[in-house]
Amino acid sequence: MESDEASLRGQAEIWKYMFNFADSLALRCAVELKIPDIINSHGGPITLAQIASSIPNTSSDPDISCLARIMRLLVRRKIFTAHQPSDGSGNSTILYGLTHSSKWLLRDTLGDDQHTLAPIFLMETHPWLVSPWHCFSRCIKEGGIAFEKSHGREIWDFASENPEFNKLFNDGMECTAKIILKAILSEYKDGFDYLGSLVDVGGGTGGALSEIVKSHPHIKGTNFDLPHVVATAPAYPGVSHVGGDMFESIPNADAWIMHDWGDEDCVKILKNCRKAIPEKSGKVIIIDVVLNPEGNGLFDDTGLIFDLVMVAHASGGKERTENEWKKILKEGGFSRYKIVKIPALTSIIEAYPQ
Template sequence: MAAHHAPTMAVPTDAQLIQAQADLWRHSLCYFTPMALRCAVQLGIPTAIHRLGGTASLSDLVTALSLPPSKTPYLGRIMRLLVTSGVLASHEAGIYSLVPLSYLLVDGVFIDGEASQVAIVLAATSRHYLEAAMGLADWFKKDVAHPLPAPFEDVHGATILEESMALLDPEAHEVIHEAVAAHDHMGIGTILRECHDLFKGLESLTDCCGGDGTTARAIVQAFPHIKIHVLDLPKVIEKAPPSDAVNYVAGDLFHSIPAAQAVMLKDSMATNDKSEIGY
């Protein structure tokens, strides 16, 4: 006779069941939000709204983007999703405008240098990333010896930002590099303006995982007396633009960190286990 186990939880109430079903639909379909964002970037919607003076109707956009008029109602659905997800604003029915997020997706936008974050959207919503995510269950089931391949490596046989990715898909490799650069190039201007006092009295600094030194060069420009070491992996330092203002150190933070009064870790996901960061 089968053993009877005590129920692990009480049967949900009708109200809870209705809410649970609604939540299930929401969680199962919420991937449409990044897909709508990708669609907006690929169509050039933020740039079109910007060029139209900051606000646009659906028909303005259909004309500006040279879309078939028959697609107007469908564009309206995408625009509604973009508004509800905070990518665009609509203060008047049928009229759309940019918000700070979509401003970052306008071609050629400059804030402390090139600020467009289009590459991040294109990389993060690329088929390579999505296929890696879709392979998660298979990845969990595989019992393989260390070092564990990250889900991305497991599905594609290539590693993000490495030569293997360039061989697999040169175009996607380029987009991922552009995404990392777009990410790295933004933010330090705001930090220098808003957190200026942080750097006062500092004589030396190590930017740990400092990438190509963009952040360090911006700090030296604002505080020329600070001596800055930029530590990153050899493959990154090799490609860093030459600069007399900073001292590049090729290495691994798990082995040694150049001595300085302060160590900075900005947007760093360094780990000695690649699978932990999804690379």
């Protein structure tokens, strides 16, 4: 009897994993329709009809039945709330509200102190980024890069040739950087105090670096990334944008990186950072995941998934355990390091040349 129950539970688990994509794609639908913003703009829970009537760019009457079924699943997943207040006559209408989860998916009605995961959610669930996941078995059997197998070229080349993808990617990276940066600036205040200059290696459009410089105006900031990336970067006070190749050289200063690269490439980048920082006072600040495969922390499970994101999207990139970080830091010329935990998916790794 116990064996039958365990087997049935196992079957149920496989059905769940088979359709896990339904959760992310139903939620993508809600983000595309800006449902979190619609509810937020009303100042409180609203009816399905109110949501439907506020969906932007709708050319005909929305299919409320379809919307109701999607919202039903998202309520069960605790993305939205649903309750039915009675008007006293026995009539009631379901009112849908936000939760702590859906507040992270606001796009247009953010408060001054709020950040959003909507851009990276739309990025990671886009067919361009999902299709490489279907190439994992080929990568195991044949070797090679999943993104290249799916799109015929690596992600950086694809971005340089496709302005729409480049914007999608940069928007996703920028929103993530802002969230992580908020945790850094609150928990790592003293870490930037003695730096005169700071280079963000692979800094995208420079939004994260600009916030550091704003909070520490004594720092001269250099945002360093590929030429096609910095070409679209806005101007920020105290920040200069420099296009180049981190495998060739890095502007002199202190630097923070990394995870899109395999061990060999990381060591090359670290060696270039080692050349670019002062011998005694310099340090490299790495903002990245430190994997704890057996951990039960808030983000430990997501860290393992991010490692597979690297398989899907990067050219040999990976997330690393502390021992793996220690190894490549030593090979890159950094004999000492310190890990600083922050309330975020990532940690801070300070690396010192001696």
